[in-house]
């Protein structure tokens with residue numbers, strides 16, 4: 254077990270100029286079957302426990318038919334990789350038309366390493382396109398996650414070792430008919446992982462849309478190789494927003510925290526045994542790193558009991574989030590427990606955004622931790638999201654400090 258820690262990024266720079274371009278990915282995602290924005294849910298009991306004004310939870314437990322946000326990156330990276338092979342962007346509106354458009358490329362296999370969600374998303378994308386998939390997983394992956402990947406029709410290879418070992422093995426699978434769609438990058442392999450980061454922009458575009466332009470004060474970003482956090486940086490830093498960005502990692506797989514501290518990419522060797530399995534990574538992504546170094550404000554490393562506590566708190570609000578999915582909220586509580594609220598600028602006026610990046614991908618452990626099955630919650634979540642369906646206007650009203658401020662200033666909302 255590593256040590257719980259909160260550090261400020263000494264290299265936090267000014268605005269980056271390689272901001273996110275969410276228009277392409279968002280338009281693409283809208284054309285995929287089952288696309289709809291995921292819910293943004295206010296969690297009042299959690300806000301009062303944290304001592305902040307609002308906690309808003311972006312719930313990614315059902316995204317494009319899968320229980321995690323990762324399909325956003327996997328689908329866009331696969332699409333861009335196919336467009337690169339075609340040499341030009343095809344005209345299409347439906348998946349059937351896309352399949353026809355990419356037919357000249359012949360039968361392909363999509364390959365990826367994963368600690369669960371990314372690999373399942375790549376396998377799903379392969380299935381949608383009529384391709385084969387080959388997914389490489391570390392040897393400590395629980396059966397439920399392996400079964401979920403196989404349920405997409407993938408061939409699964411269990412690699413003896415860590416997630417990082419699975420990444421190394423998957424890299425060797427690349428070939429004329431096999432496209433590696435990795436969410437992490439290494440020297441000589443940067444394009445698809447760059448597209449994965451771009452694909453995640455859809456989450457932040459949806460958040461902005463739901464908030465009608467109201468800025469949150471802090472965003473907690475669950476961080477494995479840092480692709481997702483890099484998407485957060487691209488989004489918030491390109492607009493010059495003052496929103497504080499906090500990466501959250503398990504204390505024994507805190508490669509981004511250690512890299513930020515050292516000012517240079519730093520490996521945190523395994524074994525990584527956190528229950529936040531999506532964050533069990535020993536190396537940051539090569540292309541994510543420069544963005545993280547300039548754009549993160551704080552890094553927090555936390556122990557597993559905080560993730561379990563956050564799962565229960567979210568469950569009490571009717572939100573089903575697994576171990577990794579609860580990490581962002583766990584990071585916020587970690588900051589508070591480490592006495593860092595003032596430093597991070599969390600107070601009674603703060604609005605905090607946490608991204609609950611996955612649902613209960615290990616239902617057996619979910620029931621052990623929360624004491625209920627994931628299904629027991631769904632009706633409550635439904636109730637909660639119905640409330641938010643009143644849309645942006647109502648949410649602005651909920652964020653009354655902004656509302657009253659605007660009224661006092663005689664501004665239009």
Ligand SMILES: Cc1ncc(COP(=O)(O)O)c(C=O)c1O
Nearest residue numbers: 476477478479480481531610611
């Ligand atoms: C549910 C979930 N949240 C967050 C992450 C972290 O994303 P990244 O590896 O891009 O930092 C992962 C990665 O697998 C994940 O599965």
